[in-house]
Amino acid sequence: MRRLRAWLLRLAGVFGKGRRERELAEEMQSHLQMHIDDNVRAGMNGEEARRQALIKLGGVEATKEIYRERRGLPVLETFLQDLRFGARMLWKNRGFTAVVVLLMALGIGANTAMFSVVNAVLLKPLAYNDPDRIVTLASLWTKDGDHGQVSAPDFHDWHDQSTAFEAMAYWDTSVTAGPAAGYVHATHVTPEFFRVFRVEPIVGREFATEEAKPGGTGAVMISSAYSASHFGGNSNALGHTARMAGRTLDVVGVLPPGFGFPDKTDIWYPANSFEPETESRSAHNYLVVGRLKQGVTPEQAQTQMTAIGTRLTEKYPDSNQGKNVAVTRVRDEMVSNFRLTVWVMLAAVGVVLLIACANLANMLLAKAVARTREIAIRAAVGASRGRIVRQLATESILMALLAGAVGVLLALWGSRVLMALAPADMPRLSETGIDASVLLFAFGISLLASLLCALARALQALRVDLNKSLKQGTSRSVGGSVADRMRSALVVAEIALSVVLLAGAGLLMKSFLALQNVALGFRSERVLVMSASVPASDLNSARHATRFYKELLADVETLPGVLSAGATMAPPGHTASDGGYWINFLPKELNVSAPQAVFSVVAPGTFATLGIPLKRGRDFNDGDTYDTPFAAVVNEALAKAAFPGKDPIGHSLYCGLDSMNPMKIVGVVGDVRQHGPAQPPSPEIYMAFQQHPLPATDLSVLVRTSFEPSALSEALRGKVHKLSADVPVKFTTMEASLTENVAGPRFRTLLLGIFAGLAVCLAMAGVYGVMSYVVGQRANEIGLRMALGANPGDVLRLVLRQAAVLTGTGLVIGLAGAAGVTQLLTSVLFGVKATDPLTYVAVVALLALVALVASYIPARRAMRFDPMVALRYE
């Protein structure tokens, strides 16, 4: 207690020093006077009395010093003194400070912005109750390790046979019409869905058994956002209805704000109630989520599910051969596509910061050399080495904190830029923001950066030879060789790091160009895409829906500027459905494992509209109706796989998209890259939309125009509304949706390109700085050489040779590093190997050129030295 009290008083003693100092002086003065008075009383004369008293009492200043130390906290006081002094120094060199702080702030800002994205996308826990227990279950295709959708019978077996889960549900999305025929995300879910997420309606209730059972009446639950925007609040929502698939359903519950799984779902309705689920074990139409029981790890669940999957394979070899189960934490599943991208970007921007730090360290080193005398004087009057290093470190930290503050401001802006640049489908991107952990990160890297910068300087300061530096002037370097070597090492590091970044950026760029140049198999220019969803709940209403498309297409073709029109379930770049197919023979056992193909449903004219070449046979036509024999068109990949060396026309085809009716192959068309440019075409079966009415309710209408396609959207919307007020539509163009397809690679390429550009600029500044310094240092030597007859060419070579050694070392180290690091990119590269020699040659050439330019300017200066000046100087 007493100790604490004393300590607190001492802490207080750090402040308000002036008054205490005066009091102490007064007290000692009065003490002295009393002593003198006594001495006088004892018979001494005034002078002698004073002398005796002073001798007796000892050194006043020394006492004051002891007293001061006892009064305050010396460590804290030293720190405050350092801080004051540091601030003064920074203020004195305002220009220098501003440059350093700004440079550092740029690095910190970029890193913080990038980290805010990493934080939102990868690190922050999901906003669900106990999110680590929520997993996805997918069909695991053992041949290639792919995860896929799940068939309903498989799901029911998983659900009934497993014990690791508290709840398990499947879901599937569809679109539905809101009141204003807008697109609304709707999801149909099995009963345990909400228990998986542990959410309960905040108003109303969950689905009743009556509503959720197969063939039941159905009902909907809605999101808080939907409730607010459509019903003006939660309390009003109950008792309203929503139109779903041509039926009017009661709103029975509102879910809490923030819940919208999957994506931004607004409406949930029971699966398998009025829309029957597919009963084939080979029809993989659903996505499955589950909640692990308390204490069960995903690995344990995986073990159990693998056993179940193996059992199912044994029991249903026809449909489940090569198929098992994959259990993945939902967060890992959500970000699996972006994890690598985001980490690589964070690493890249970290490297930029490192390079910036190297530059700063160089600047500070130069500054430190200029301050050598100051430091030497401090050492001479008794400052310990620790004290000097502490002083320098305090200055650096002060600078870092300033830079950190500016950096956070930059990051506020930067994270918004990143959000705008990032692919729209990056999950949780909208949660990006500056929160406590981001601030902590910014603070951490600021300190780290400042320590990195201060380290070089402190090491250098410690080696200063007191005598030498006091004797010498400031114009020449002192303790030079250490500082010089450090500067060279820093520049080498800068160049090496730049090589790594530049190589990465180069590879991505090349890969991006390759992606852009892939022949997609269709022509994307001037094609308008209108997604539409016609409400339908059963075969009859679905057949009605196909009539809508038929009339619309006939109508659209009359519009001026329309070259051709079609409609498809899945425009290239997306796939809606896939599964097994059988040729000429449908086995008795329905669940038969079979070769896989992508399924699509199209209207006549689609191939022409997309410019997909017809290789054999014919396109669909209006005669391919529900009442005529079913027809199919296959792509060349399927023809090659299923009919090697034979003509597929006339053969029959079976697949379980919606019915098992045989389809006669009437045509073969060219391959299209259905999964985007990075993946080769899969076998594909096109079906006539009138013959498959159920999947044909949601189609994308494609219109090839002779002018800018988006100009047609209003006319098209008008046509739709004339036909039906109940059909939600949304527009895009084929080109725009393709751009969306390569948004991920573009994001990576753009960011890494920016970072690499920054790195090169910084490296250039670094080389320039060091070479200018070197030329300055060697001015006399160069002058002397010129006086002795060296011509400017010799001088130029002399300087450039030194630069070449630095650059060469950096390039070699950088190449070695790049060869290792770029391996990480392998999985995102397309059409280019991580070891692509051309890229490396280009990188080396570029950096060599940059270094040459950066050292040429100081070298030119050296050439113009006047030998007389140098000689006089000596």
Add this chain to the structure above:
Amino acid sequence: MSGKADVWQGTLALMVLKTLDTLGPLHGYGIARRIEQTSGDLLAVNYGTLYPALLKLEQEGYISSEWGVSDNNRKAKYYKLTRAGRKQLDREARDWEQTTAILARFLARGEGQS
């Protein structure tokens, strides 16, 4: 220098407390003189030992101080024992007596070990 011993800190604090206990509120000079006199001028108390000791005692709350006027009309800072200081004095005095008694017994050569 003059054969007078310097006081060491721990005992000085005790002497200060005892002095204030005996004489009541007193200024620094008075305390120093009193200690020197009591020691029979064997001890020398200078600023360097006295004032830091007073500050420490004040920080620990055993004494308090305020400005006053001395007998011969000089402004001086008067120190006063607090209640905690009085307790501390008792405790320290007891400890000290014990220590000296032990040492005395220890130093009294001979058979006197009980």
